[in-house]
Amino acid sequence: MIWxxxxxxxxxxxxxxxxxxxxxxSFDCAREGYVNLLPVYRKRCKEPGDSAQMLRARRRFLKAxxxxxxxxxxxxxxxxxxxxxxxxxxxxxxxYLRQLESAGWHGHALAGVDIAKFGVRMAAKSDSGxxxxxxxxxxxxxxxDSVDHLLRIFxxxxxxxxxxxxxAGGCLLDVSPGPDxxxxxxxxxxxxxxxxxxxxxxxxxxxEVDLRCCFPLExxxxxxxxxxxxxxxxxxxxxxxxRAALAQQDSLTxxxxxxxxxxxxxxx
Numbered sequence: 577m578i579w580x581x582x583x584x585x586x587x588x589x590x591x592x593x594x595x596x597x598x599x600x601x602s603f604d605c606a607r608e609g610y611v612n613l614l615p616v617y618r619k620r621c622k623e624p625g626d627s628a629q630m631l632r633a634r635r636r637f638l639k640a641x642x643x644x645x646x647x648x649x650x651x652x653x654x655x656x657x658x659x660x661x662x663x664x665x666x667x668x669x670x671x672y673l674r675q676l677e678s679a680g681w682h683g684h685a686l687a688g689v690d691i692a693k694f695g696v697r698m699a700a701k702s703d704s705g706x707x708x709x710x711x712x713x714x715x716x717x718x719x720x721d722s723v724d725h726l727l728r729i730f731x732x733x734x735x736x737x738x739x740x741x742x743x744a745g746g747c748l749l750d751v752s753p754g755p756d757x758x759x760x761x762x763x764x765x766x767x768x769x770x771x772x773x774x775x776x777x778x779x780x781x782x783x784e785v786d787l788r789c790c791f792p793l794e795x796x797x798x799x800x801x802x803x804x805x806x807x808x809x810x811x812x813x814x815x816x817x818x819r820a821a822l823a824q825q826d827s828l829t830x831x832x833x834x835x836x837x838x839x840x841x842x843x844x
Contacts, residue, residue: 625692666731
């Protein structure tokens with residue numbers, strides 16, 4: 577177990593249908609199998625994170641295979657090694673962990689964290705053998721030096737917190753939007769569109785791999801376009817009339833552009 581108590585940082589021990597620590601703090605397992613380790617005092621609103629509508633749309637969009645080239649890049653850079661574990665921070669509804677499991681990772685070696693309880697519930701209800709926890713990336717309920725592989729896809733997290741949990745010799749695989757990601761969409765939604773900036777180097781980690789993953793994103797049918805628009809924060813902040821017009825199209829071709837980087841935590 578990589579998990580620690582979010583209240584006192586003692587190791588968490590699974591016991592029947594709840595996890596507990598030596599200080600007698602306990603956390604019930606939900607019916608779906610996940611555990612909520614997000615203390616109420618660390619929540620800024622009643623239901624933090626992505627909405628149920630966004631998460632359902634994202635699941636349909638990803639299940640349709642639109643980001644398959646990105647999945648292939650991720651799985652190629654994270655091959656399974658016996659005895660290793662992997663934590664996906666900002667896991668959403670668990671899509672990328674399921675793809676890693678299909679690529680050879682054992683379910684018990686995988687875990688996911690997200691602040692959106694609805695997303696974690698969706699992930700836990702899937703057929704994945706991974707563990708899922710509701711928590712914030714700012715205060716991960718994860719023991720220091722316990723994670724072999726950390727996966728972060730578009731999720732904010734402090735460098736210091738990621739560095740804390742990764743073992744010496746372990747790695748972070750970080751996925752960020754590239755400068756041209758959805759550039760055509762931005763041009764239609766905004767008067768002054770801006771390209772995504774170059775992602776920052778993660779302090780304390782050594783950059784090992786840096787690659788661009790670019791491919792055309794071709795959406796066919798109103799349903800696919802509607803799901804894409806529902807899951808994309810850009811669309812919610814852009815011109816409403818343009819967004820409505822996009823939703824009525826039968827097809828939409830855009831640019832997918834991702835920067836995939838692998839960092840190593842130097843052995844001390």
